[in-house]
Each structure stands twice: as C-alpha cells, then as structure tokens.
Amino acid sequence: MQHNFDLLVIGDVNPDIVLGPLDTPPAFGQREQLVDTGLLTLGGSGAIMACGAARLGLKVAFAGRVGDDEAGRFVRTALTARGVDTDALRVDPVLPTPLTVVVTRGDGDRAILTSPGTLSAGGPDDVPEALLTDSRHVHAASYFLLPRIADALPELLAKARASGATTSVDTNDDPSGVWAPEGIEATLAVTDFLLPNAREALALAHATASADTASVSAGTDPLDEAAAALAARGPHVVVKNGAEGALIHDGRTLLRIPGTPARPLDTVGAGDSFDAGFVAAFLRGLPLPEALEFAAACGTLSTRAHGGTPAQPTWDEARTAVARNGKNS
Template sequence: MSHTFDLLVIGDANPDVVLGPLDEPLAFGQREQLVPTGLLTLGGSAAITACGAARLGLRVAIAGRVGDDDAGRFVRAALTARGVHTDALRTDPHLATPLTAVLTRGDGDRAILTAAGTLADTGPEDVPEELLTHSRHVHAASYFLMPRLAAALPELLGIARAHGAGTSLDTNDDPTGRWDPTGLAAVLPVVDILLPNAQEARALARLGADTGPDATEEAAARLAAHGPSVVVKDGGAGAFVHDGRRVLRTAGIAARPLDTVGAGDSFDAGYLAALLAGEPPARALEFAAACGALSTRAHGGTPAQPTWDEAVAALARNGKNQ
C-alpha cells in the first residue's frame, strides 16, 4: 500500500504563552510580577510532536479541532509554516481554540493553565479514515484532555493497525488527578508504543506515591504487560524502554536547558522518526533523547527542535555513534 504520510498525529493544538522563570511564589491580590522572558508560540502535545517530526524530515499530518478565531488561525499558520499538513485540522464555528499559559521556574519545573475550548468536543469525526488508512504510523496525544476522542481511540487505532500502521500514545497529564484506568485498558492493546514520563508512568500503573527508580521500572513493566512497548522519559536521568522482557536505557546527552516546555513531545517525535527510518529501539532511544535535549535550547516547544543532522551531530559530540 502507498502511504500519503509517514505520521498522522491526533490531538491538541493551541497557542502557548510561556512566561518565566518566576523566582518567587505566584502571587494573587492583583500583584504584578515581572519575569525575564515571555513568548507566544505553538503549543499542544500533538502539535509539538507533529512539528518535531516534520523538522526531522517526515511527511506529517495532524487531525484535531480549533476554533474560528485568531488563536485558531495562529495555530494553523504555525503548523503549516513548519511543514505539517493541516487539512484535517477542523475549524469549529462555535467553540474557542484552546489556550495555555505556561509559568516556568528556574529549577525546570512549570505550572500549566489551559482553557479547554474545543478539546472536550474533539471526537472521532475529526479524524478522517483516509488518513488512518494511508499513514505509516498514527500517534495520539493528550489522552485525558479529550474524553470523546479518547473513548474512540481503540477503534481509530484499530483501523490504522488493520491497514499496516504502527500506533503510539502519549497520554500526558490527567488534570483531574484520577488517572482512570478503565478506558486505557481498552486502548493499550492497540497501542504499539506508550510514551509517558516517569511520573505519568507511575500514575498510569497505579503505583501511588512510590517514586523511586525501581517503582518507575515496575510501572513500565505493568504497562508493557498490556501490550505496548513502554518508553519512559525520566528527565535528567535519561530514558528507558521496556518491551515486557528487557529494559534498554540511555543517560541522554549533556544539555543546559533554557526551557523544557515540549521537550517530551520532541522526544516522542525523535523516537518515532528513528523507528520509521529503520533504527532499532536502542538507537531510537538515543536519538529521541538527543531531540528532546536539543529542543530545550530556546523558549517554547518548537523553535529549537532539531533537524535529523543536528541530532546526529549532537550524538557524535557526546560519543554516541549513530
């Protein structure tokens, strides 16, 4: 079968307003606090992953929903400028485009405030079957932000798989804090690759407050038992992949991050691009870690995303042959 796209990304796309770093507690009471930097940029896990993959040379499409407003036009133009196909990004005539404010701190942590807009109404009708059947790989993002779409993922990803596509999922955070396993139990069997960070992996595996490295590996093992290969992003500790039988690890590459917003999504893009290029999981893991680290060179999720050659050069500088 001929494929129109290497990668179809399903999920969220919105403007991010990134402010920080804030060196004191956030103050209410109508106090105005000054921070060194502010940026209006493209956000949303799906959008950042799509842009990262396009930057690495993949043919990428995105499916989702934005509003008929200036924010939606900003999102569409930003994706198009980065080489992402947006014909399946539906414009909702009634609901607003989601909008996120990201407040960063000097220690790399951040607070994220999102006005959901079109997210709750995004559903299976926003994902054309033609894209599911003509893409080499289908990636879904921000599972807990779009409950209608989440409920349809078993069917959507099943269609993609039936036509030979690989599938992946990055759930991202659950704003409710419930991490309800009911829906995930249905979707994980049709997911080839699950891409949580360490905290998300433990929450998805219902390990509660246990935060040690052994707990993270145990969480990955539990999730892998449902079918997917589990690729865990663990910040400064690097990353690892658990395929249900063995664990492969990388310490990542040396980096001095300016802003970690979207680094996990750039990691996702790197891992998927490497696998689609025929790299084995161990090399894909190294490549993904490089993509995530390099994306932190600038503020916002997309401005510093690397090209393929930049990521390979970074690995070579760090003594990792690629």
C-alpha cells in the first residue's frame, strides 16, 4: 500500500525551559539559586521524537493540540522549521499550551515540572483518519499525559495497522504512579514496538502482571523478566537503559547491546531521539539488532547539546557513530 507519510506521531508538544545543573535541592523561601545553563527549546516527547525522525530523513506528520497563545505559536514554528508537517496540530480556543520546566543535575538525572494545559483535552478527533491510513508507521507518545488519546489508542492503532502501518508506543512516565489504566493491555495488543526506559518497563510489567504472563527462570535479571512479561502481551519490547545500553525482546529471545561511552552535556530527550532512530532504522529495513544499535547511537548523539532537538543526528552521522562503536568494541 502506498503511503504519503513515513511516520505519524500522536503526542505532546510544548516549550521546554531547561535549567541546570542544580546539585542541591531547590530552595524555597524566595531564595534565588544560579545555574550554568538556561534554555528555551522545543519539548514534549512526541515532538522531540518527530523532529528526530525528520532529521533522519523521514517524512513526518504530527497530530496533537496546543493553545491559542504565544507558546503554541512557538512550538508550531519550531516543528515546521525542523521539517515536521503540522497541519493536524489543532488549536484549543480555551486551554493554554502545556509548559515544562526541566531542572537537571550533574549526574544526568532531572526533575520535570509540567503544566498540562491542553493535554487533558486532546482526543481521538485530533487524529485525522486520513493520516492514520496514509502513514507507514504510527507512533504514540506520552500515554499517561493524554488520557482521552490513551482511551482511543486501541482503535486508532488497529485502524493504522489495517491500512498496512506498523505501530509503536512510548508511554513515558506516569505522574499518578498507577501504571495500569483500563485499556493498556488492549493497546499493547495492537502495538508492534513498545519503547519504555528501564524504570518504565519495570513499572509497566509489575502493574500488568497476571497469572497468564510468560514465565521466566528463577534468578533472571528483573529487567529481562519485565521485558519478557511485556512482550507476552504482544509487542516487541525495546528498553532504553542509559549508560547500560539497550535490549529488545520479541517474545521468545532477548538481545542486549552495551552502552556507548559518552560524556553527555544534557540527556533531555535522549530517549525520544532513541525512539526516532529505532523507527527510522526499522522503516529503512535494517534488521532489529542493527536497528537497536542505530537507535542507541541516536540517543547518545542527541546529548551533545542542551535541549532535546539541537544535537539530533542525521542518518549519516548516526551510521558513522555505529561503525565507530563497532571498531572500538
């Protein structure tokens, strides 16, 4: 089937204000603390993933919702400038565009504060059926931040699959800490690739555990066990584990790759750039082990600058990094 877009991303978009590193707790009482870096940049897991995929040469469309405000105009301009089609980025006449403040630490960790704005209002009507059926791959981001989209995902992804598309989901964090809303198993059943980080994989596996989950041998690494359990729900499970590397479980076998030595300047958005690299490599026809290595290189390269999008690599840059890592291993 002929598709006009390589990738449709359904997800969140907002300005990110990235501050840090802050190596002491935030001080209340109207104390002012100084940090080395402050940056206003494009944020949102879905938006960063879309930009990374466009940077890698894919034709990308984005479906989401922003407010009728300066922040909404900022993110639309930023997406368009990076080659992402924003015709399906709707404007909410009442609610504001989401806004996120990211406070980083020197150890690579970060705190994320988000004002949700339009996130709770975004729903299935924001995803044009024409895009679902006209895209080779559909990726959904920030499952727990978009409750109305999450409820509709089983139907949306099933419709995309019926038109020949493959699908992926990156749930990202669950601010509620529940991790198992009604309908998530139906979503996993129509997801080709689940793309959590290690902490998210462990939380999702624990929340969705049941007696029919695939059994694993005693003494298995908890992350391997979590990937196996989630893969038993239907998707290939691709887990990002920072400096420890990444793994993929197809329901039968597990493959791990080691981390790439790096001195990251800023890890904001690295997981989303990993997602973009994996989908781009898969759509280019790379075998899954090679797609995993390519994705890891994309995530690592994205940490060369502050913010989620400024250092996202091109296809050739990522391929060069993979080849260099192979020689050094």
